[in-house]
Amino acid sequence: MTDLLIHDATVVTVNRENQILKNGSIRVTDGTISSVEPTDPADRDSTAEHVIDASGKIVIPGLIDAHRHTDFTLVQGLFSELDGSELLKEAFALYHTAEPTLGESFFEAAWELACLRQLTHGVTTVNAMDFTPELGAEAVGESGVRGVIGPELADFVNPASASEQLADARRFIDTYHDSYEGRVTASIAPGGEAGCSRELWEGVAELRADYPDLRLHTHLYDSAEADTMAAGSGADDPLDLLDRYGLLDERTLLTHLLHANRDDARRIADAGAHVLHCPTVYSYFQAGNRTWFPLPALREFDANVVIGLDDPFWFDSWDLIQEAKHARMLSNFQYGAQQWSSYDLLEMLTIDAARALGLDDQIGSLEPGKRADLAIIDVDTPRHQPYSNLPSVLTNSVTAGDVETVVVDGEVLMEERAVRSMDVERVRTAATRERERLQTRTGWETSLAGSTPPKKSILRRVSARPLLRAMRQYGRGVVNQHNW
């Protein structure tokens, strides 16, 4: 019995043969794709429980955001005009004041708004790392999307001790891994060489040994001081740090690598680790020629590179398709044209990201036996027509706003832009209320013309302990460089 039938669609399968069906049908039974075949005229009269006529539309595998922080979704518009040093200061201050000042309701509203945005933007799976993972697991689970969620472990940033954070992470994994019919899973997520003590890394190694099926998700080489920071934990450099604790292998996800070099790229590829690239963050800092993501070396050594949006506050970006375009433009700017083809980008957003998360046997392509995670995109408009190169349309012209229908695990979460799995008005009302609380309680002033940070100095807003820890850890880095 077919539960869902989509017919007369252009189907971009992203399967091993890179097959694109000009006029195809997808059948789904019990959440699993049962067939992807040319449309039979009888499909148009099907009695399947749910039939979608996708004439003039493109079906792609659901998009996978491979690196995301969600806690500060409601900060949108506050940071985006600040210079880099001001932004870092304000982000740090907010990390230390939001929880006591704003409480759980602020983060709950943030996660729900994030889930709503993801699903309406065609993102069916998110790989998140946050300080409020329980709220995240519940929001992701209830919204119907899929998520790999890691409690962010960072004892130089979070005032809780390493042992408290590790115990919380263990509890999170035991409670939420493989929950919501398997749509929500857990990862182990140390913040990176910049945020973690030696004690914390030792605990992470124990967690990894106890939960060998989980991904290890971390930031690496995102500052010029990366080697110095790794030395603080007794290692030669960040990769050596992971290696010493048994954390560098094919289950490892490394994000940023802004200051990584060719040799690092080779070591990452040799280990089979996966690379999560978030170009927007570093466009913010105008890294330019000084340092940039080492794409040619990663390609040369055949490392798996995928795309993530990171924190939402850099340029208030939620469009993963545009992020991929951004990745290509910046790589071309740095290294010359044709660093990635359009089809490369499509694979990075789907099957390659599924492989990074260890979910490629379940999602990432449209083929029989996989769970039905997909997005239907309307390209029957003058903005997109006429075209001949479909991968190019999908990665150059299409934006998240063209996504019309989204299916996860066989459930239709949004159809013709009507969201079915979430109460959109309730989410919007909560987001508006919590955003107003953020402004009134933290001292941010906002108007239609822009936003102004609180006048009170950061030293008076953040308690001494985490600030001193951060300053000690960052050394010559961010803190001094940016005149805290």
Ligand SMILES: [Zn+2]
């Ligand atoms: Zn990040």
